[in-house]
Amino acid sequence: MAYTIKIEESHSKKQKPADHELGFGKYYTDHMFIMDYDAGQGWHSPRVVPYQPITLDPAAKIFHYGQSVFEGLKAYRAEDGRILLFRPDRNFKRLNLSNVRLSIPQLDEELALEALLKLLNVDRDWVPSSEGTSLYIRPFIIATEAALGVAPSTQYKFMIILSPVGSYYEEGIHPVKIHVESSYVRAVAGGVGHAKTAGNYAAGLRAQEEATDKGYSQVLWLDGVHRKYIEEVGSMNVFFKINGKVITPALNGSILDGITRNSILELIKQQQIPVEERQISMEEVYEAYQNGTLEEAFGTGTAAVISPIGELQWRDEKLVIHNGQTGELAAKLYDLLTSIQLGRIEGPEGWVVELPNS
Known part of the structure; x- marks a missing residue:
């Protein structure tokens, strides 16, 4: 038509x-x-x-x-x-x-x-x-x-x-503090977690309020079945750099297929940095923190672009990541992606669309 x-x-x-x-x-x-x-x-x-x-x-x-x-x-x-x-x-x-x-x-x-x-x-x-x-x-x-x-x-x-x-966060590109949610559930595979629908966000508001009261910017959701595998932050997909390798939760039917996530994955691969999309538990992240191999964590999304994570609060413990400072990879990826978005450098074909003058 x-x-x-x-x-x-x-x-x-x-x-x-x-x-x-x-x-x-x-x-x-x-x-x-x-x-x-x-x-x-x-x-x-x-x-x-x-x-x-x-x-x-x-x-x-x-x-x-x-x-x-x-x-x-x-x-x-x-x-x-x-x-x-x-x-x-x-x-x-x-x-x-x-x-x-x-x-x-x-x-x-x-x-x-x-x-x-x-x-x-x-x-x-x-x-x-x-x-x-x-x-x-x-x-x-x-x-x-x-x-x-x-x-x-x-x-x-x-x-x-x-x-x-x-900026989406008052902190801007500076690290944010994230609360790991263990009580509430946002979505499960077979539900609507992979869709961008209003109810997904309404389901997260109570947990967000409680996290805010504790001084945290956002909530990190765990899976709704085992309550152990990392899924996403309320407004972002999430990445961890452990022992030189970047890991992000694989899309499983309850995680939003973020466009910024997809773009960052491509940019990481272009940098020839090892990267995996797979199931990752909070216990694995905690173990990496304990043995000193958790190097960075950051979230990605349209609104925030990239938000370094400076602290995770889990089971009454505070995991301070990269001394609470922005990591080198997060900063590099932020500069690279925003430079493409602003036309300062050329990105992969089709990534940038210029608005015609007419």
Whole structure:
């Protein structure tokens, strides 16, 4: 089906915040993208409109049965003024994988990317330029049919909103402190842990609150069956460097297939550093810590890019990693990946998409 994306520009533009005021997800641009789905008609009416509230019936299925998926990616302003996207095709491919798990109709991935580019062109002045800043992009789908029967919705909205952001963590690239969660469970294989759906994050909020109260930035989740194998941090995939080798948990059906994770794995291999994707237990990490071979730990994700882990709290013990300082590998990978994202160096083919000027 051929689509025409309509553009309705706002007549009342917002005042843009200063780059040093951005934080994460506090401000939103002048426009958003919306497209509707109706059973029998499919996806239709793609449009860029002024940023605005949406109206939903109280019986809309999103409120009752949680049919919702989302993505997160960024646009960067290069030093020469170009606006660059990092592997956006992977985000829309993953969005469709989440759609399958949540019984949401598939999107035309090429149309989704075209919609994003049109939205970015309208709001291109919102892409900040200061070091460490970017324009965060949040595509998402919600079920909108007003019906209380437990069944997939027959109506949906696909939307994209944009938010200029600074660092995800107040610590920036400095090491974060992570609490290893032993009581709560986030996901298991066969569930929705591999999908980027709202419920995964709601399931982690209680543990996150308790970790925050203890002075920790995030939660490291263990598997939901044995409560011993490492899975992921709340907003990041996780890596450990043990005795010269990098290890990250293998994708097992309950771990999100992170785009930054995938990219970092490729970059590590390019550096000819030994790397393994496999099951790794917290006991193995603790043993490496005890015998002095745990050299580094870090998380990877779109929002934070790379966050060195300076401390793990597990079973009332504090594992201080690399003296609480950023490790050499984490720093190198951060510089390498952000240099590719900002167009300072050339990355693998297809990783960077430049926003056209038209």
